[in-house]
Amino acid sequence: MKRLAALCTGTLFIASLTACNTSVDKEAIAKTIKDDEAQWVQDYAAKDVNKIVNHYADDAIVIAPGMPASKGKAAINDTIKGMVSDPAVDLKFTASQVEVAQSGDLAYTRGTYTMTFTNPATKQPMTDHGSYVTTYRKQSDGSWKAVTDIASSELPPSAPAPASSAP
DSSP: OHHHHHHHHHHHHHHHHHHHTOOOOHHHHHHHHHHHHHHHHHHHHTTOHHHHHTTEEEEEEEEOTTSOOEESHHHHHHHHHHHHTSTTOEEEEEEEEEEEOTTSSEEEEEEEEEEEEEOTTTOSEEEEEEEEEEEEEEOTTSOEEEEEEEEEEOSOOOOOOOOOOOO
């Protein structure tokens, strides 16, 4: 009986040491994600749809002002393809905060963006700016992919079109 108690105590002690030694290098993860976002901005500058979309997980969702949510990589691909086909499009964003979960498998960034695009109503370039939050999940290959990407414009909404006077 004493042997069994000693074995159990020893096993618990080793298990607790192993659990304590499992540390997450949150600073390294945050740097990886910030570097990835810097690359992402370069991919937008190059208007490389495949590279832009590769920053997203297969089950990701993109929620942006003035458009329906894009759910899944195929829908995100279509959205990005439409965006970068605009000759005026220019998107820049930078994180002011990167938070990493203690588990080391989730993280998020929060920051600001500016985006120039062709206004569909005026056919002239216009610049939007606002805030964003992107949630990342660590993938099985160790890479980090965006799973939720939400942007919020700081521009006031456009005035509604005047009502037509039909006879």
